[in-house]
Every structure is written in structure tokens, then in C-alpha cells.
Amino acid sequence: MKLAHGRRVVQGAGILFGLFGVTGIGMTHILFPGLHCYACPWAITVCPVGLVQNLVIFGTVPFFWLGAMIVYGLVAARGFCGWFCPFGTLNDLLSFRKVRIRSAFSYGKFVVLLGTIIGAWALTDTVFCKLCPAASLEASLPYLFLGVARVNGPFLIHMATLGLSLVGMVLIARFWCRYLCPMGAILALFNPVSLLQLEWRSAECTGCETCVAACPMGIDPRREHDGHNCIKCGACTESCAPDCLALRYGPRRKQ
Amino acid sequence: MRRLLGVLSVALALAVCSASAWSQEGILTFSPEPAVLEISPGGRAAGHVAIENASPREADHIELTWTGSTEFALDPTPEGVAVLGAFAATSVEFTIAATRTATLGETRGSFEVIYTYCIGDLCYQIVESVPVALRVAAAAQTPPAVAAGAADAAAAEAPTHVSWRWIAFALAALLVVPAALLRREGRARVLLAAALLVAGGAALGLGVSLDQHKQAQAVGAVLCTSCVGIETVQTLSPRLSVAQAAAVDGLAKPVDLLVFYAPWCRSCPYAEGLVDLIASRNPLVRYRLVNAEVERGLAVEHGVTRAGRTVVPAILRVDTGEVLFGAENLGDRLVTLLEERT
Numbered sequence: 291m292k293l294a295h296g297r298r299v300v301q302g303a304g305i306l307f308g309l310f311g312v313t314g315i316g317m318t319h320i321l322f323p324g325l326h327c328y329a330c331p332w333a334i335t336v337c338p339v340g341l342v343q344n345l346v347i348f349g350t351v352p353f354f355w356l357g358a359m360i361v362y363g364l365v366a367a368r369g370f371c372g373w374f375c376p377f378g379t380l381n382d383l384l385s386f387r388k389v390r391i392r393s394a395f396s397y398g399k400f401v402v403l404l405g406t407i408i409g410a411w412a413l414t415d416t417v418f419c420k421l422c423p424a425a426s427l428e429a430s431l432p433y434l435f436l437g438v439a440r441v442n443g444p445f446l447i448h449m450a451t452l453g454l455s456l457v458g459m460v461l462i463a464r465f466w467c468r469y470l471c472p473m474g475a476i477l478a479l480f481n482p483v484s485l486l487q488l489e490w491r492s493a494e495c496t497g498c499e500t501c502v503a504a505c506p507m508g509i510d511p512r513r514e515h516d517g518h519n520c521i522k523c524g525a526c527t528e529s530c531a532p533d534c535l536a537l538r539y540g541p542r543r544k545q
Numbered sequence: 546m547r548r549l550l551g552v553l554s555v556a557l558a559l560a561v562c563s564a565s566a567w568s569q570e571g572i573l574t575f576s577p578e579p580a581v582l583e584i585s586p587g588g589r590a591a592g593h594v595a596i597e598n599a600s601p602r603e604a605d606h607i608e609l610t611w612t613g614s615t616e617f618a619l620d621p622t623p624e625g626v627a628v629l630g631a632f633a634a635t636s637v638e639f640t641i642a643a644t645r646t647a648t649l650g651e652t653r654g655s656f657e658v659i660y661t662y663c664i665g666d667l668c669y670q671i672v673e674s675v676p677v678a679l680r681v682a683a684a685a686q687t688p689p690a691v692a693a694g695a696a697d698a699a700a701a702e703a704p705t706h707v708s709w710r711w712i713a714f715a716l717a718a719l720l721v722v723p724a725a726l727l728r729r730e731g732r733a734r735v736l737l738a739a740a741l742l743v744a745g746g747a748a749l750g751l752g753v754s755l756d757q758h759k760q761a762q763a764v765g766a767v768l769c770t771s772c773v774g775i776e777t778v779q780t781l782s783p784r785l786s787v788a789q790a791a792a793v794d795g796l797a798k799p800v801d802l803l804v805f806y807a808p809w810c811r812s813c814p815y816a817e818g819l820v821d822l823i824a825s826r827n828p829l830v831r832y833r834l835v836n837a838e839v840e841r842g843l844a845v846e847h848g849v850t851r852a853g854r855t856v857v858p859a860i861l862r863v864d865t866g867e868v869l870f871g872a873e874n875l876g877d878r879l880v881t882l883l884e885e886r887t
């Protein structure tokens with residue numbers, strides 16, 4: 291099976307996991323390793339971004355949250371973005387135009403993360419959630435059909451952020467994940483130490499740059515394979531004819 | 546340079562996160578006295594729980610219940626404290642009764658204390674467990690052991706553990722910075738990963754021991770309508786328009802309502818207040834407040850959950866089973882709900 295097919299299967303599993311509440315299981319203690327709204331009527335997991343805002347408001351020292359983030363970071367870091375996160379999968383499905391990344395803008399996600407936390411602290415409110423496009427899709431819309439939400443100001447704001455993100459995704463592959471996602475920013479911190487690594491063997495590289503064209507995040511896999519923008523999706527590894535790019539799992543480089 | 550910017554922003558985020566939570570951390574300390582309760586099977590023992598408020602905020606509705614072994618019970622139920630002001634202290638007297646079959650020897654029990662406090666419009670319910678030591682001895686009249694020293698030590702320790710938590714958190718979080726900066730393969734990466742694994746495991750373990758996993762679940766399990774922006778928060782004091790008041794006065798049949806709320810939900814007080822206003826205008830309207838976190842079963846039974854998620858505030862008309870969610874435009878919606886014939 292090709293890597294891309296395997297990835298679709300895992301992404302499907304991510305969506306199933308995200309919507310596992312249809313089976314009647316309620317909320318569990320698990321934090322989702324991606325951006326998946328806990329307000330989604332069928333969510334069985336807690337959104338780390340939503341939770342940390344609440345913890346900042348409550349004034350809790352977030353040990354459990356930090357521990358979960360570190361574990362997810364070690365297990366796959368942004369590999370969860372490439373392989374598991376349902377909102378990332380939506381980004382993926384709309385990845386038509388793999389334009390090069392604007393590296394400066396890609397720090398936007400850290401700014402969003404910072405703003406999320408400062409906003410929660412300063413306004414004692416979950417400010418990010420009110421703008422979050424994942425919530426627009428996974429909470430606002432379902433609740434409209436379930437008769438809880440009404441078309442009002444906050445609903446329209448959600449639709450606007452979702453609309454803008456969708457337009458962004460169509461024009462720029464993985465737009466949300468590249469530039470804005472605070473969850474992507476958290477996972478990105480662990481990219482260099484994660485057990486899931488993208489490896490580049492320079493000796494075999496012919497400089498054809500097909501990998502650059504293949505990357506949905508618009509980075510140069512040869513130079514930024516362990517940077518904060520690689521989602522370890524493996525698209526570049528499949529495109530590389532001499533096979534000098536590979537995903538590897540484990541603490542050490544294979545010789 | 547850009548990398549440095551990224552790291553700086555993250556460090557700043559962590560600093561702000563810490564500072565904010567520091568300024569809002571927990572507010573009451575509880576020390577039961579005597580430190581060891583002497584009790585005989587079938588007998589009773591009295592004591593008190595000293596409560597200290599070390600914060601500039603007021604604590605409300607402090608209640609004490611017994612959650613230890615069923616061989617003991619609080620009898621009578623101790624009186625709660627309605628309000629404990631900033632930097633104030635008080636104590637709650639209690640009497641514990643042991644069953645005749647209570648096992649002899651030393652044992653531990655615990656009180657569950659519940660209280661709320663508010664920062665601005667936002668209120669939190671704190672549930673804490675206060676351990677007490679019991680010595681069950683056949684002779685009832687042994688003088689209580691002198692244990693004031695132990696209680697003092699516990700009281701002195703309480704404020705410091707807060708900063709301990711923050712130091713531990715900061716240490717673990719600091720490990721993330723080199724992780725984010727790391728650019729070389731090799732031993733440094735393996736060592737850092739190992740250190741992170743230990744820190745992550747410890748943080749998870751500590752979090753679980755502090756019941757933070759339950760807190761996470763609670764945050765996810767009950768959805769307040771303003772939390773993810775289904776509507777805006779409603780914090781005005783509830784009022785009825787002239788037309789609404791007239792409609793309420795005109796109700797001729799009794800109606801029972803259940804008002805589902807969560808202690809931390811910001812629009813809930815508005816919904817509660819509005820229903821209370823209506824009920825005080827027209828005694829035919831009766832209502833009961835239901836904490837959706839506690840009585841989850843009731844919420845499920847009455848369809849206050851939507852596809853598995855409990856939504857608050859929610860007002861249920863018991864006879865028709867109709868539910869109103871949220872607080873937006875609630876006056877009109879409530880009047881319509883009340884006016885409907887069965």
C-alpha cells in the first residue's frame with residue numbers, strides 16, 4: 291500500500307475517533323492530539339486549546355495538559371497534523387495549490403497561540419473558541435440543526451471565520467495549518483525531538499526539487515525537514531525518485 | 546532570528562500563563578481539628594474545621610459533606626458558611642457518629658468541601674477533599690491527643706504548595722524550549738527526548754493525582770452556550786418587559802420547570818434569575834435548579850442533552866418536555882413556553 295493511502299486510512303480513523311460519541315460514549319478524560327472541538331456533539335475528547343484557555347481562566351496549574359502535550363509531542367508531534375487531525379484532513383482535502391510558504395507568516399500560529407492565552411487571561415473568556423473555524427464546523431453548524439444554536443451575531447462570526455479559512459485553504463494548501471493553528475503551534479514545538487522524523491540523505495539528492503513541489507506545507511523538505519512547519523505527511527518522500535527522503539520512527543538516525 | 550522570535554513568543558506565552566494562574570490560584574485552606582479524632586464504636590466525636598481565606602476574593606456557599614467510609618457519618622449535617630470574606634477566617638463545627646460495627650484502630654476519612662468564588666462575572670465551583678484521621682478505640686473517654694502541632698504544620702504548608710506547583714510546571718515547560726530549538730541529530734536529541742518523557746510522565750501523573758483529568762472531562766462534558774460562541778454571554782440582571790409581565794400574570798395553569806445550570810457557566814445566573822422573577826410574580830410557576838454536572842442522569846433523561854452533550858443554561862418544561870437552550874432573547878421564549886397549552 292502506498293504511503294498516501296495509508297495516510298488516508300489513518301486520517302479516516304482520526305475522524306472516526308473524533309466522532310466516536312455517535313456510539314453513545316460520553317466525554318472521556320482524553321485530550322485530542324489535534325484541533326477537534328470538545329463542543330462537537332459527538333466528541334469524546336477534550337480540545338487542548340479549549341481546555342488550556344479554561345485552565346488559564348480557572349487559574350489551575352495545568353500539569354495534566356502539559357503532560358499530554360509532551361507525550362503527543364514525543365509520539366509524533368506534527369505527525370498528528372499530517373496523519374490524524376480531522377480539521378487538518380479538511381485542509382488536506384482542499385490542498386489544490388501547493389504554493390511556497392511565507393516563512394515569516396508561518397510564525398503567525400505562535401502569535402495566535404500567544405493571543406489565545408493572553409486573551410483568556412485578560413478577558414477571562416475563551417476568546418479563541420469564539421473565532422475558531424473548527425468550532426464553526428464541528429459545533430456551530432451541528433447545533434444549528436440540533437436546535438440549540440440560532441442564527442445570531444456569534445454564529446455569523448463563526449461562519450465568517452470558517453468561510454475565510456476555507457477560501458484560504460483553497461487558495462493556499464493547508465492555509466490554516468501553515469499560518470494560524472494554535473494547536474499546530476503547540477505540536478510544532480516538539481517537531482525536532484519527536485520520535486517521528488523526516489530524514490534527508492543529502493548524498494543521494496539530485497537537486498530535482500520535485501519534493502519542494504509535492505509538499506503541501508510549501509516548505510523545502512531538504513532544509514526544513516525538522517523545522518516547525520513539517521507535518522510529517524510523507525508526500526515528499528513519495529515524490530523523491532532517488533529515495534533520499536524517508537519517514538522514520540525511533541530515537542536515532544539509521545546509519 | 547525568526548526562530549528566536551518563535552521561541553520568545555512561546556516563552557512569553559508560558560510566562561503569562563503562569564503569571565495569570567498564579568494570581569488566580571485557589572483561595573481557601575481547610576484544617577480539621579483535632580488532627581486525630583478519637584471515637585468509639587457507636588459513639589460520637591466533635592471537632593471543627595478551621596477555614597482560612599488567603600485571597601482578596603469572597604468565597605460563597607461553603608458546604609461540608611462526609612465522603613469517607615460509611616462506618617462514619619456527620620450527624621447532624623454541619624451548617625455551611627454562606628459567605629467568607631476576603632482574608633477572613635472561620636470554622637465549622639461538626640460531629641461525627643460511628644456505627645456500632647466500626648472497625649477498631651486508626652483509619653482515615655475525608656470531608657468533601659464545596660464552595661464557589663467569583664472573579665468578575667465568572668464563578669468557579671471548587672470541590673476539595675479534606676482528609677481527617679480517626680482513631681476508633683473501645684474506650685470512649687480517652688482524652689484527645691494533642692495534635693495542634695500537626696494541624697499548624699499543615700496550615701503553614703498550604704500556601705507554599707501553590708508556588709511549588711508553579712515551579713514544577715515551569716521546570717517541565719522549560720524543557721520544551723531547547724526541544725523547539727534543537728537542530729542537530731544525535732545524543733542531544735535522545736537525551737532531551739528522554740528528559741521530556743520523564744517530565745511528561747511526571748506531569749501526567751501529578752495531574753491525575755490532582756484530579757485534573759476529571760476537570761478536563763468536566764470542561765468537555767457540559768457545554769455552556771457562550772463557551773464556543775453559540776451566543777454572547779448574558780450578564781445583565783434579569784428583567785421582564787411590561788408585555789412579558791402581563792403574560793406571566795395571566796397564566797392560569799400550574800407549570801413546573803427545571804433549570805439546568807453549571808457553576809462556571811456565565812449566562813446561567815441570568816436564566817436562573819429570570820425564572821425566579823417569573824416564579825415570584827406568579828406562584829403557579831414552580832421551578833427547581835439542577836446542576837447539570839452533578840445530575841447528569843436527569844439531564845439525559847429529560848433530553849437536555851443534544852447528541853450526548855449536555856448544554857447549559859437549559860430550561861425544561863416538565864409536562865411538555867420542551868427545552869429552551871441559552872439565554873438570548875430568553876424572556877420572550879420563556880413566555881411562549883409557559884403560555885403553551887398541554
Ligand code: SF4
Pocket residue numbers: 325326327328329337338339340341418419420422423424425773
Ligand atoms: S472552539 Fe476551537 S479551540 Fe475551542 S474547544 Fe472548540 S476546537 Fe478547541
Ligand code: SF4
Pocket residue numbers: 323324325370371372375376377378379381466467468471472473474475
Ligand atoms: S495545524 Fe491544527 S488544524 Fe492543522 S492539522 Fe495540525 S492541529 Fe489540525
Ligand code: SF4
Pocket residue numbers: 372488504505506507508509510511514515519520521522523524525526527
Ligand atoms: S516536508 Fe515532506 S513530510 Fe514535511 S510537510 Fe512537506 S511533504 Fe510533508
